[in-house]
Amino acid sequence: MSAAHLRPFFLALALTIIWASTAQAKSITIDDSGSQALAPSVAMRWKTAAPARSAADNVMLGTTTIRVRINVMPWLRHSGRIYLALPAQQPGPIGLSWITQGRLLPGQVRSGNRVLVYAGPITTPFMEDTLTFEFSVAGSLMQRAVPVTYHFEMDED
């Protein structure tokens, strides 16, 4: 095959990549400064009082309640998808599961990922819900108290 015959194929491929890039939704961190954690720290306890024969199953769990109030005014009267994002952070892999009162979706996420908690029209300036978080971390990573961060992201339609 000659080089001349290859050229249209490369051009088409390049155009496809550019198109895909421009079609990606834009993620914006939502202002959740109105949210409130009922306790500033999450008491982490062993999932089981006793360990297994090997040191393979040593998870610590901690529960806390968050009154979520996120400012979605910039997207009022639009549709969007809201995600709860748990960034990759110290001390290492963190699991988070949560239940809600119904305004947002329950779910679970591993650090470094995000999960959809709402999809649809934004009809009010603020969205509120009460979330019960349960964090899980390997006990081997929990030498001392460590900060943990999460945030909400909006993907605009």
Add this chain to the structure above:
Amino acid sequence: MALDPASPQAIYLQVGVGSFTADYCGGTSYPPLHATPNCGPAYGGGTPQNNATVNSVSATVAAAAVGNSTAQAMTTNSTATNSFLDGYLFCSVPAQLYIGGFYRTTGAATAAAQVTVTVPSALTNSAGNSIPFSKIQWTSSGNGDTGAEPFPAGTFINGGVQTIGSMASNTWNESCWTFSYLNNTVPPAGTYTGVVLYTMTTP
């Protein structure tokens, strides 16, 4: 917000009978490998309890056999046969004495917790006669066990503190001990007793 290890450390040592609210039953195999009728809530595990029982190990040597150098098997009044780890029938009574436990701590694996026994110099009778504690030894095993035991075979020292095993952090450790009296001396007739104290020390 911060994640704070609120109850990071716990230790449990059981020699003879012990108490758990239910079997642990957790680990890496779900459902557990053995029949486990006493699993903790939803396999979430049981919780260790305090048990103040002091068990005994004893042997009665027939007059004709005293001092003949034939080791005399000792038996225990302990009824602990099943492991609280998973309910598995681990020790056989009255021939064997259960010993086991764990050491919980957060962070990376630490140095092992040490298990020691404080031993008097001798067993004594009401007349003041004595038998050295070093006349008592034990072997170590456990139903289904292969490889090294966490609490290996040994012989008591004559007074002092001796290490009888160790527990790596965040692991369950258990063995079954079979005691015997060496019976290679001829002490005056009588009932000889002595009490040893087992202690677990974390790093």
